[in-house]
Amino acid sequence: MSNIVVLVKQVPDTNAKIVVSGDRVDLSAVKKVMxxxxEFAVETALKHREANGGEVTALTLGxxxxxxxxxDAKAIGVDHIVRIDTEDEHDSNALQSALATVLTEIGAEVVYCGKSAADTGAxxxxxxxxxxxxxxxxSNVISVAFESGLTVIAPxxxxNARISVPLPAVISCDKGDMKVRKPNVKGIMQAKKAKVEVKTVAMQGSTVSVVAHSMPPAKPAGKSYEGGAAAAEVARLLRDEANVI
Amino acid sequence: MEPYEGVDFYDIESLLTEEEIMIRDMVRDWVDEEVLPKIEHACAEGVFLDEWRVALGEMGVLGAPLKGYGCPGLSYVAYGLICQELERGDSGLRSFASVQGSLAMYPIWDFGTEEQKNHYLPKMTSGEWIGCFGLTEPDYGSNPGDMITKAEDMGDHYLLNGAKMWITNGTIADVAVVWAKLDGVIRGFIVEKGDEGFSAPEMKGKHSLKASVTSELVFQDCKIPKDRMLPGVKGLRGPFSCLNNARFGISWGALGAAMACFHSAKTYSLSRIQFDHPIASYQLVQNKLAWMLREITKGQLLAYHLGRKKDDGTWFNEQISLAKMNNVDIALEIARVARDIHGANGVLDEYPVMRHMANLESVKTYEGTHDIHNLIIGRYITGIQAFTRTV
Structure with missing residues (x-):
């Protein structure tokens, strides 16, 4: 029986069009998703519960x-949902400290998270x-086995390396070949009724702060070539500049 | 193609509950992942993929608004959103869900005995058993009241004789709710696959709803146990109450097909360059796109308000007729205009528009033709029925 925690983060939909307004990204009109x-971390946490028993808590901050x-995590099947309440921006140090405090408080034995978040990619x-x-x-775990302790596979x-992991441990998950389970109506109805446990943590000050956001520079215009005579030059550019052949 | 994000010009999402949004997104994601990559192949083969039946059952969307007996018990708006997202994939998929939930499960739920409900509904909501609905006959489509399929009371069983036609899911169904005349009165009977004297040959050669099974139901001295009649309803009210629920779902579903066509037309027109510019930059194309958005938005508001009226029980039949008629009509026209914007490419299976267009020709005709719904509304306005020559 394990006390399993999965960290989930809400990020802008990866298909969303990002707009910078003034010197800050404007996410007000952007759809947010897990x-x-x-999603692979949630799937792995649920598999861990199925193999060894226990309960899964999804934890986020915001x-x-x-x-x-x-x-969303509840609709897929986690048992408990907990949010560390904060509206402010924090750096990684502050976030990790707050998460570590709450993980200790709720008695986590194993923690799963995504290998990186789709917004920061850190x-x-x-x-x-x-x-x-x-x-x-x-980190970057692509497969987890639960038969005799925790054994993970990571590139x-x-x-690939097969690694035996003693608990307590933090496992960050990559895609691997797993198919994540999807919500169903029953799960959604349970999620509707589920109460989010809200925790307050004294957030430590950020060591760094974001000064401004900006869009990446526009892609330079493409080059076009005509006629067979340009073939050698195109091949050279593909090999030497684009590094694709 | 650019990822699909729905069409919501009037922020109808702000009127939905959190649960309704989650259910819509669940079905939308499933359609993106499991239907759109496979639909053209299914149409070419003329099959409804069995894995879709399994997935619809696992998602828990079959018989969406029904409560109890393992059914989901969702709002009618949620049911509408499910139909919308399924039909964005294909009208055949939505037809499967409409027939299962509104035409086969609903009459058992509303007019069946406790034993019938307990026996059939849990297995039908899970997708384990497929249902179909037998009302239309070869010679009686818009005029089902004159049906010739009849049931005779033989003492310890009923004997069914007659034939039904244009029956969605017929050949693959485990359970058929069949309407037949007993002593001249229309009654509902539950016929099971394998019943003596019952067969359901598939109708082939459709240019529409190709990923949906359409069948005849044939009853030749078909023996039905006495406990398979639905006791709770007599006359046309039985089948018509089922059709009302299905028509409501169609009013949402057609919008899904229209949204798919609009999305494809918008994306295509922004990328198709003619005379050095995207065709979306030309006024004639913009006029078409603006008209599509206008009609979809009006249809959404109609469907949404009707959904809330279904939820609070303040609706009446003619409102459903108007919504079904209008939304299918505009969806079909949007599909045609979308095909036009796609130019020659519009006829290819690389784009969904011609498939939706062909499907919607059927949707315009089934569950009450466009003209019949006009007559229903005409009778409401004038008080004079114009279905027959007898006033």
Whole structure:
């Protein structure tokens, strides 16, 4: 019986058009979804529960708007949903400290998270929390087996490594070959009734702060070539500049 | 193609509950992942994929607004949203769900005995058993009251004789709700696959609803146990109350097909370059796109308000007729205009528009033709029925 926690983050839909207004990204009109790698973390957490028993808690951090990502996790099958309440922006240090505090408070034994969030792409949350808690940590995991303790598979130089992981541990999940389960009406009805447990944590100050957001530079215009005589030059550019052949 | 994000010019999402939005998104994602990549192949083969039946059951959307007996018990608006998203995939898929929920499960739920409800509904909402609905006959379509299929009371059983036609799911159905005259009065009977004297040959050669099974139901001295008659209703009120629920779902479903065509036309016109510019930059094309959005938005408001009236029980039949008639009509016209915007490419299966267009020709005709719904509304306005020559 394990106390399993999965970290979920609400991010802009990866198909959304991002707009910068003034010096900040304007996400007011953007649809929010669960960060895609977190879906693999939820699936792995549910598999862990099925194999070893226990309960799965989905944990996020944010304002009331972030409850949606918890309800989504509940509709897929987690047992409990918890949000650390904060509306402010925080850096990774502050976030990891707050998450580590609550993970200790709720007695987590194993934590699953996505290998990185679709918005920042930093990939620091899993290892950062493990560091703070002094726990084992494996990143970019593509498969987990639960038969004799926890054994995970993660890419290593030239192939994959099979790694035995002592608990407590933080596992960050990559896509792998797993098919994630989807919600159904029963799950959605349960999610509707489920109450989000809201926790307040004294947030430590951020060590860095965002000064401004800006859009990536526009792609330079493409080059076009005509006629067979240009073939050699095109082949050279594809090889030497684009590095695609 | 650009990812589909729905069409919601008037922010109808703000009128939906959190649960309704989650259910819509669940079905939308499933259609994106499991239907759209397979639909053209299914149409080419003329099959309804069995994996779709399984998935609809697992999602828990069959018989959506029915309560109890393992059924979902959702709002009618949620049911409408499910139909909308399914028909964005294909009208055949929505037809499967409409027939299962509104035409086969609903009459058992409303007019059946406790034993019938307990026996059939849990297995039908889970998708384990497929249902169909036998009302239309070869010679009696808009005029079902004159049906010739009849049932005779043989003492310890009923004997059914007659034939039904244009029956969605017929050949693959485990359970058929069949309307037949007993002593001149229309009654509902539950016929099961394998019943003696019952067969359901598939009708082939359709240019429309190709990913849906359409069948005849043939009854030749078909023996039905006495406990398979639906005791709770007599006359046309039985089948018509089923049709009302299905027509309500169609009024939403047609919008899904229209949204798919609008999305494809918008995306195509922005990328198709003629005379050095995207065709979306030309006024004639913009006029067409603006008209599509206008009609979809009006249809959405109609369907939404009708849905809430269904939920609070303040609706009446003619409102459903108007919504079904209008929304299918505009969807078909939107599909035709979308095909026009796609130019020659519009006839290819690379784009969904011609498939939706062909499907909607059937949708315009089944569940009360466009003209019959006009007559229903004409009777409401004038008080004079114009279905027959006898006033």
């Amino acid at each position: 960060s895609p790698y977190d 304002g009331a708007g972030a409850d949606k990502v918890l309800k 990939g620091s949350t899993g290892p950062g929390i493990a560091e703070r808690l002094g726990w084992a940590s494996v 290593s130089e030239g192939g």
